[in-house]
Amino acid sequence: MKVELTVNGERVRLDVEPRRTLADALREDLGHTGTHLGCEHGVCGACTVLVDDEPVRGCLMFAVQADGASVTTVEGLAAADGTLHPLQEAFVAHHGLQCGFCTPGMLISALHLLRTHPAPSRETIRAEMSGNICRCTGYIGIVDAIQAAATAAAPTSRESGISSG
Amino acid sequence: MKPAPFEYLRPGSVDETVAALATGADGLEVKILAGGQSLVPLLALRMARPAVLVDINRVAELSGFARCPGSVGTGSVEVGALTRHSALAGQTEHPLLAEAARWIGHPAIRSRGTAAGSLAHADPAAELPVVAVACGAVATVIGPGGARRVPADELFLGPLMSALGEDELITSVSFPVPARWGFAEFARRHGDFALVSAAVAEVAGEVSIALGGVGGVPVRAVAGERALARGGSVDEVVAAVRAELSPTGDLHASADYRRALAGELVRRALEQAGLGGGG
Numbered sequence: 001m002k003v004e005l006t007v008n009g010e011r012v013r014l015d016v017e018p019r020r021t022l023a024d025a026l027r028e029d030l031g032h033t034g035t036h037l038g039c040e041h042g043v044c045g046a047c048t049v050l051v052d053d054e055p056v057r058g059c060l061m062f063a064v065q066a067d068g069a070s071v072t073t074v075e076g077l078a079a080a081d082g083t084l085h086p087l088q089e090a091f092v093a094h095h096g097l098q099c100g101f102c103t104p105g106m107l108i109s110a111l112h113l114l115r116t117h118p119a120p121s122r123e124t125i126r127a128e129m130s131g132n133i134c135r136c137t138g139y140i141g142i143v144d145a146i147q148a149a150a151t152a153a154a155p156t157s158r159e160s161g162i163s164s165g
Numbered sequence: 166m167k168p169a170p171f172e173y174l175r176p177g178s179v180d181e182t183v184a185a186l187a188t189g190a191d192g193l194e195v196k197i198l199a200g201g202q203s204l205v206p207l208l209a210l211r212m213a214r215p216a217v218l219v220d221i222n223r224v225a226e227l228s229g230f231a232r233c234p235g236s237v238g239t240g241s242v243e244v245g246a247l248t249r250h251s252a253l254a255g256q257t258e259h260p261l262l263a264e265a266a267r268w269i270g271h272p273a274i275r276s277r278g279t280a281a282g283s284l285a286h287a288d289p290a291a292e293l294p295v296v297a298v299a300c301g302a303v304a305t306v307i308g309p310g311g312a313r314r315v316p317a318d319e320l321f322l323g324p325l326m327s328a329l330g331e332d333e334l335i336t337s338v339s340f341p342v343p344a345r346w347g348f349a350e351f352a353r354r355h356g357d358f359a360l361v362s363a364a365v366a367e368v369a370g371e372v373s374i375a376l377g378g379v380g381g382v383p384v385r386a387v388a389g390e391r392a393l394a395r396g397g398s399v400d401e402v403v404a405a406v407r408a409e410l411s412p413t414g415d416l417h418a419s420a421d422y423r424r425a426l427a428g429e430l431v432r433r434a435l436e437q438a439g440l441g442g443g444g
Binding site: 056 | 166167168170171172173175198201205206208209218220222251270271272273274276277355356
């Protein structure tokens with residue numbers, strides 16, 4: 001079945017079997033292997049992508065259902081010149097990953113979290129990120145990273161950061 | 166972990182959906198694909214292997230959320246079949262539905278999962294069936310023979326079994342808005358299915374207590390409701406609820422534990438609702 005969608009701002013055409021999940025289409029047909037597949041049945045959150053700005057399990061949606069939609073994957077976070085997204089910088093700075101397998105889903109969920117909750121408490125971060133499982137970090141570094149990215153993005157703290165050098 | 170092949174149909178209207186479901190008349194298994202948050206895992210695990218999937222996500226008539234007039238405690242909201250859990254959680258017209266929807270899964274589940282999908286799936290541990298029974302919700306169901314209305318307490322027949330025919334779909338659900346309400350649940354991890362959930366709703370002067378996770382379908386705690394109607398204290402209502410339930414134990418929780426949990430969650434829901442005299 002022929003579908004057309006936008007992935008990280010680029011229009012793409014696909015001819016896929018209906019049973020092809022969005023996550024498999026991104027990885028296998030489009031080469032965007034940043035989206036990881038862990039459990040393949042909607043538990044682990046590694047395959048989380050944004051579909052029309054909403055977080056979605058890439059393994060629980062078929063590519064044919066994304067016909068006409070706009071999809072954001074982890075590849076869409078960094079700038080074209082390779083400059084990391086502030087969330088990615090924060091994950092690096094705060095040890096938000098060890099093996100990195102869950103990280104693409106963590107980053108996408110965190111991106112949505114910060115868009116909907118610009119100044120989240122640690123409790124809110126834990127609740128909103130509960131659909132993403134990490135087996136390495138114990139989550140402390142991930143929560144730290146998201147909180148740091150939120151603080152960095154807040155206009156007032158940025159100004160105070162500039163004034164304090 | 167990949168679904169088996171299926172034929173994919175994407176109707177654009179309710180009429181086309183009913184026609185698509187009728188392809189099951191010659192023995193093919195046909196399933197509706199709404200949010201897919203329960204169905205697609207079953208497909209991936211090959212626990213379900215339908216020949217045809219009817220994707221209703223582009224049927225505009227099934228979207229929408231409308232407040233139907235009436236004062237609080239007598240009015241209702243008409244919830245379109247495709248209303249996502251995230252939309253339910255974000256609305257303010259029906260606070261009990263909003264509260265219950267926040268307990269469903271995770272953000273990436275709530276963005277896709279649908280109200281009618283949850284009811285049609287009839288998972289006895291799910292939140293919305295419990296709320297539907299507590300509020301006395303009524304589903305509008307359409308099939309080849311036309312539309313019919315199915316009250317929530319007739320919709321659930323057993324675990325994952327509903328009164329819907331294979332050729333029928335829910336188009337919308339009318340949820341009366343309770344004057345007072347409470348909702349409580351316990352799960353081992355945030356976003357997991359509840360071990361037990363409890364909803365209390367006062368609609369048109371009558372208080373209903375419904376529980377999930379203590380039977381194959383949402384269970385009304387009628388003895389607890391009677392104790393409450395007699396003016397019983399929260400303790401008396403909780404004792405009545407514990408005495409009347411007969412949950413089965415499984416590897417997640419023993420029967421005794423579920424019974425104890427049910428009592429405690431009813432207590433919390435009653436307190437949230439401001440119902441039950443004394444202490």
